[in-house]
Amino acid sequence: MEMRWVYLPYLLLPPGFAEMVGGHPIVARELWRRGLRTPDQVSAFLDPQHYQPASPFDFPGMTQAVSLLETAITTRQPILVWGDFDVDGQTSTSLLVSALRALGANVTFHIPIREKESHGIKPAILQGYLENGVSLLLTCDTGITAFEAIELAREHTVKVILTDHHIPAAELPPADAIINPHFLPASHPAATLPGVGVAFMLIAALKEQFAPHLDLDALLDLVSLGIVADVASLTHDTRFLLQKGLPVLRQAARTGLKLLYAKAGLDPTGITPEVIGFQVAPRLNAIGRLADANPVVELLLTADEQRADLIATQVEGHNHHRQLLVRQVLDSALKLVEQDPAARHDPLLILHHPAWPSGIIGIVASHLVERFHKPTILLTGSDGLARGSARSIPGLDITAALASQQALLSGFGGHAAAAGLSLPLENLPLLRKNLNQRVNSQAQVLDLHSTLEISASLALPDLSLSLVREVERLAPFGSGNPAPVFVSRDLHVTSDRQVGREQEHRQLILSDDQGNLQKVIWWNGAADPLPPGKFDLAYTISSNTWRGEEAVSLTWVDALAPQPPEVSIASPHLVDHRPAASPLHDLQALQADIPDLEIWAEGHAPHELPAVDRFHLKPAATLALWSVPPSNAVLKDILAVVKPQQVHVFAQPATPPDLQSALQQVAGMLKYALNTRNGAFSRQALAAATGLSLELLTQMLLWLQAKGIYRFENLSSDSATVHVPGFPDLITLSAVTPDLEHLWAEFQAYQHFFTTHPLDQVFA
Numbered sequence: 001m002e003m004r005w006v007y008l009p010y011l012l013l014p015p016g017f018a019e020m021v022g023g024h025p026i027v028a029r030e031l032w033r034r035g036l037r038t039p040d041q042v043s044a045f046l047d048p049q050h051y052q053p054a055s056p057f058d059f060p061g062m063t064q065a066v067s068l069l070e071t072a073i074t075t076r077q078p079i080l081v082w083g084d085f086d087v088d089g090q091t092s093t094s095l096l097v098s099a100l101r102a103l104g105a106n107v108t109f110h111i112p113i114r115e116k117e118s119h120g121i122k123p124a125i126l127q128g129y130l131e132n133g134v135s136l137l138l139t140c141d142t143g144i145t146a147f148e149a150i151e152l153a154r155e156h157t158v159k160v161i162l163t164d165h166h167i168p169a170a171e172l173p174p175a176d177a178i179i180n181p182h183f184l185p186a187s188h189p190a191a192t193l194p195g196v197g198v199a200f201m202l203i204a205a206l207k208e209q210f211a212p213h214l215d216l217d218a219l220l221d222l223v224s225l226g227i228v229a230d231v232a233s234l235t236h237d238t239r240f241l242l243q244k245g246l247p248v249l250r251q252a253a254r255t256g257l258k259l260l261y262a263k264a265g266l267d268p269t270g271i272t273p274e275v276i277g278f279q280v281a282p283r284l285n286a287i288g289r290l291a292d293a294n295p296v297v298e299l300l301l302t303a304d305e306q307r308a309d310l311i312a313t314q315v316e317g318h319n320h321h322r323q324l325l326v327r328q329v330l331d332s333a334l335k336l337v338e339q340d341p342a343a344r345h346d347p348l349l350i351l352h353h354p355a356w357p358s359g360i361i362g363i364v365a366s367h368l369v370e371r372f373h374k375p376t377i378l379l380t381g382s383d384g385l386a387r388g389s390a391r392s393i394p395g396l397d398i399t400a401a402l403a404s405q406q407a408l409l410s411g412f413g414g415h416a417a418a419a420g421l422s423l424p425l426e427n428l429p430l431l432r433k434n435l436n437q438r439v440n441s442q443a444q445v446l447d448l449h450s451t452l453e454i455s456a457s458l459a460l461p462d463l464s465l466s467l468v469r470e471v472e473r474l475a476p477f478g479s480g481n482p483a484p485v486f487v488s489r490d491l492h493v494t495s496d497r498q499v500g501r502e503q504e505h506r507q508l509i510l511s512d513d514q515g516n517l518q519k520v521i522w523w524n525g526a527a528d529p530l531p532p533g534k535f536d537l538a539y540t541i542s543s544n545t546w547r548g549e550e551a552v553s554l555t556w557v558d559a560l561a562p563q564p565p566e567v568s569i570a571s572p573h574l575v576d577h578r579p580a581a582s583p584l585h586d587l588q589a590l591q592a593d594i595p596d597l598e599i600w601a602e603g604h605a606p607h608e609l610p611a612v613d614r615f616h617l618k619p620a621a622t623l624a625l626w627s628v629p630p631s632n633a634v635l636k637d638i639l640a641v642v643k644p645q646q647v648h649v650f651a652q653p654a655t656p657p658d659l660q661s662a663l664q665q666v667a668g669m670l671k672y673a674l675n676t677r678n679g680a681f682s683r684q685a686l687a688a689a690t691g692l693s694l695e696l697l698t699q700m701l702l703w704l705q706a707k708g709i710y711r712f713e714n715l716s717s718d719s720a721t722v723h724v725p726g727f728p729d730l731i732t733l734s735a736v737t738p739d740l741e742h743l744w745a746e747f748q749a750y751q752h753f754f755t756t757h758p759l760d761q762v763f764a
Helices: 017-021 025-033 039-046 062-074 087-102 123-131 147-155 195-209 217-229 236-251 255-264 273-290 294-301 305-339 341-345 361-372 398-403 425-446 465-474 583-593 632-642 659-676 683-690 694-707 730-756
Strands: 004-007 078-082 106-110 136-140 159-163 177-179 349-352 376-380 385-391 411-414 418-424 451-454 486-499 505-511 517-522 535-546 549-560 573-576 598-600 622-627 646-652 680-682 711-713 719-723
Touching: 017 025, 017 039, 025 465, 025 730, 062 078, 062 136, 062 159, 062 177, 062 195, 078 087, 087 106, 087 136, 087 195, 087 217, 087 273, 087 294, 106 294, 123 147, 136 195, 147 159, 159 195, 177 195, 195 217, 195 236, 217 236, 217 273, 236 273, 255 273, 255 294, 255 305, 273 294, 273 305, 273 361, 294 305, 305 341, 305 349, 305 361, 341 349, 349 425, 361 376, 361 385, 385 398, 385 425, 398 411, 398 418, 398 425, 418 425, 465 535, 465 549, 486 517, 583 622, 583 646, 598 632, 622 632, 659 680, 659 683, 659 694, 659 719, 659 730, 680 683, 683 694, 694 711, 694 730
Parallel strands: 004 451, 078 106, 078 136, 136 159, 159 177, 349 376, 517 549, 573 646, 598 622, 622 646
Antiparallel strands: 376 385, 385 418, 411 418, 486 505, 486 535, 505 517, 535 549, 680 719, 711 719
C-alpha cells in the first residue's frame, strides 16, 4: 500500500511571529504547526533552560512512595527492584539501582528472562526473593496488572511500590503506592513519560524530599536511552528530559556505554535519537529478546572495564544473532502475505506461525508496519495458545483496539503504539475479523496510516548545513515531534551500495537534472526495490561528519513517480470591501447592479442575503465573498467552481470567536437534528452552516463523541446519525484533543490572515 502524500498548506503567520522565532521561515512555520504561539512557549520548546518541568509530586502516590523508600534506605531494609527486559525496563532498573546505591540503600534487582518468565512478575520467581528476606518490592516499567504477585508480596508483609507507564485495569493491584502517568490528566506535561521517565520522577522526588546531594543529571543518559527506545511521545516533560539527556549520553561517562559504542563503531559525539533507535537500542534489546537481560543492567552500572568489555561483546554477539533471525522471520512473514490476498488488503495485518521466535516478532512487526503502513500483529505458538506482539500507526491506539476484544484474549497490555497479547488459537479468526472491522471504521473517519505530511518542496541546491542547523533547532525528533519531511523532485540514482554490519541499509547518491548530487541513507532499505527512472523523494535532513568533514545528509522516507504540477487558476480582479462602513448595504447595491452576482456566505450571515454555500456554487463572472473562508483550500475550491473574472471581498466573520463557543454551536445544531430529524445530518451541510472546514468539523465531532456528549453512526460518510447519550472515552479524548486544538489554531490564523493582509497576498 502506497503512502498518500499530503502537502501541508503554506502557513501565513501572524505579524511578528516569524521575527520572534528568528532564523529560517521554515522553523517558524513548523513551530506554529506544533501549536506554539507565545514567546514563552517557543523559548521553552527550543531551549530546555527555559522549560519548567512538572513537580514529581503531581503524581498520585508519590508522597507515600518517597516515605517508604526513605524508611527502607535509612534502616537498610533489603529492596528488590523488578524491571523488564526491553530497553525501557533495562534503563529504568539501572536508574533506580544506581540512585538507591548512591544513597546507601541495600538493593538488588531482577529482570525476567523472556523465554522462561515472559513479561511481568511471576509469583514463583518472586517467592524465592521473599523467602530471602526482601522488605520492599519496587517495580519499574511493569507491575500495573501483577495482581497475584502483589498479593503474594503483601501476604509476606512486604511493602510494594509500583512504577509503571502501561495502561491500568479498572481494578488496581493492592500495592502501597502506585505511580503511573495514566493517573494524571491527559494534558499534564508528564503524561507521556515512559517507564524510565516515571522511575526518574520517583528519584527526583526522593532527592527533593530526602537527598538534596543526589546528582540527577548523571542519570539522564539512561533516561534518554529509554525514552527513544520506547518511542515515547516527545512532548513537554518527555521532550525536556531527552533534550537534557542527549548531551550526557554523548559524553559516554558510563564505562559500559563507552565500550558498547566502540564495538558498534559509533562515535559518542554523534549520538542522536536516530542513532539510538536504529543502532543502540536494537543491540540492548537483542540480549533481552534472546537471552538474559540482567547483564545489561550490570553493563550500565559497572565501572569494571574488563567486565563491561565482556558484556558488551556478548551484546554484540546477540545482536548479530537477532539480525539473522529478523531476516528469517521477515522473509517468512512476507511469504505469508503473498500467499493470502486478504492479508494484503485488510486494514490490519495479523499473521501467525508456530515456529517464530517470540523475542523477534515485535521487531518484525515494526518492519511490516513500515513496509505496509498498517497496524500489524504477529503471533507464535502451537500449543493451543498464541502469543505475540502488536505494533501500530499514528492515530490508532492498538492497546485500546485490543481492549475492545478482551473477551477473545487470554491477556494483553501495552500502550498506544505497541502491545503484547495472548489468546487461544481457536479465537484467532474472530479476532482478525473484529479488529479489521474496527480499524477499517476508524481509518475511514480519521484517514489513518496512509498519509505522509510534506512540509515543503526543496531543490537540491537549497540543502545546506545552515538549513540543517535551523531545522535541528526543533530537535530532538520522534513520536509526538516528528522531523519535518521535505520533497525534492525529478531525481535519479547515480550510486547505490549496501551498508551496515549485515548490509541491511542503503547508501545512495542521487542527482537532479542539473547534475547536483546528494547523499541519502535509507535505513533497513536494502531489501526494497529502487524506483525505476526519475522519482520524487520525501526525506528528512540532518548532518554527518566523515573524516572530519561535515556534510548534509538525507534520510529516505518515501518515493513516488514524478507528480504533475498543479494547474493554476487564472487570477481574477479583486475588489476589497473589507474596510466598508456598511458592508451589507454595499453588497445589496452591488447585487442591484449585477443581477447574476454569485454570493457565497456561510456560518453567521444575514438571512436576507440570496447566498449559497460552498457545495451549491455555480460558474459566474462575478463572485462576492461575504464570509471568511475556513481555509485556503476551500477558497481555491470556490474559485475553481465559480471561475470568476471579478471577486468582491467582504470577509465578514462566519464563526464564533473561540473553540468552546464553536463546539457549543456544533452541539446545538446536532441537538436540533436529534430532535427534528431523528438524528440524521449531513457533515457537508453542517460544515457549511458553521463556516468550518470539513476536516475541522469532523475533528469536533470526534471530540464530542470521545467526551461522551454524543454518539455517532456512519461518521465516515456524509450522511451520518447522531445519538444521545454518549459515553466518555478518555483514551480517545487524549488523542483527539491536541489535534482539534491544532486545527482550530490553524483555522484562526487563516481567518486573521484573510481579514488583515492585502488581497494580492490572500489570493496568491
